[in-house]
Amino acid sequence: MKMYVKFDFNSLCKKVLDEKLKEQGFKYRLLNFGEVEFYESITSDQHQAIKNSLEEYGMEIIESQKIALAQKIKDTIVELVFSDEILSVKASVYIAEKLNHSYGYLSNLFSEIVHTSIENFIILQKIEYAKELMINKQYSLTEIAHKLKYSSVAHLSTQFKNTTGITPTYFQKVIAGKRKTNRFKQQYAKLV
Numbered sequence: 001m002k003m004y005v006k007f008d009f010n011s012l013c014k015k016v017l018d019e020k021l022k023e024q025g026f027k028y029r030l031l032n033f034g035e036v037e038f039y040e041s042i043t044s045d046q047h048q049a050i051k052n053s054l055e056e057y058g059m060e061i062i063e064s065q066k067i068a069l070a071q072k073i074k075d076t077i078v079e080l081v082f083s084d085e086i087l088s089v090k091a092s093v094y095i096a097e098k099l100n101h102s103y104g105y106l107s108n109l110f111s112e113i114v115h116t117s118i119e120n121f122i123i124l125q126k127i128e129y130a131k132e133l134m135i136n137k138q139y140s141l142t143e144i145a146h147k148l149k150y151s152s153v154a155h156l157s158t159q160f161k162n163t164t165g166i167t168p169t170y171f172q173k174v175i176a177g178k179r180k181t182n183r184f185k186q187q188y189a190k191l192v
Contacts, residue, residue, distance in 0.1 A: 024049060026038060067113055073109075081122065123159055126159070
């Protein structure tokens with residue numbers, strides 16, 4: 001039996017961070033995008049203890065403001081792409097307004113830190129979401145193209161192939177083949 005789970009990574013990370021800081025008795029408040037404001041100064045030993053406890057969960061403390069802002073841009077893009085809300089503004093406007101900086105500044109900083117453009121990162125996230133939708137929810141390509149705000153299925157297919165090296169149709173066939181193989185294995189296991 002399989003179960004499909006949708007993750008809200010921002011909420012999950014916020015909960016882990018909150019629990020770890022409470023365990024260590026800090027007085028703090030959580031701000032947007034993983035920012036923590038401590039009400040009293042922390043020692044280097046306490047800083048290291050927080051760092052160690054977060055590393056267990058694949059989380060790390062960001063030391064540079066530029067790196068932190070690049071991470072905020074990533075988080076905003078993931079939130080934008082994976083959101084069920086329909087936005088009436090362009091991604092560039094949404095990102096600039098959400099982070100309260102000009103898009104030009106954010107774009108240059110992101111390219112400097114992440115070594116790819118914001119536009120390319122958005123495409124990568126859209127393709128990851130498209131794959132998730134094909135695997136977990138079995139949407140048609142037309143529904144996925146609409147959900148991800150592509151102008152057409154052809155546009156989605158082109159970006160999918162450029163990113164993954166295969167067409168979405170072929171990807172769906174591979175997934176269907178794996179499901180069929182898994183069903184066969186489950187039926188065989190019941191007989192044995």
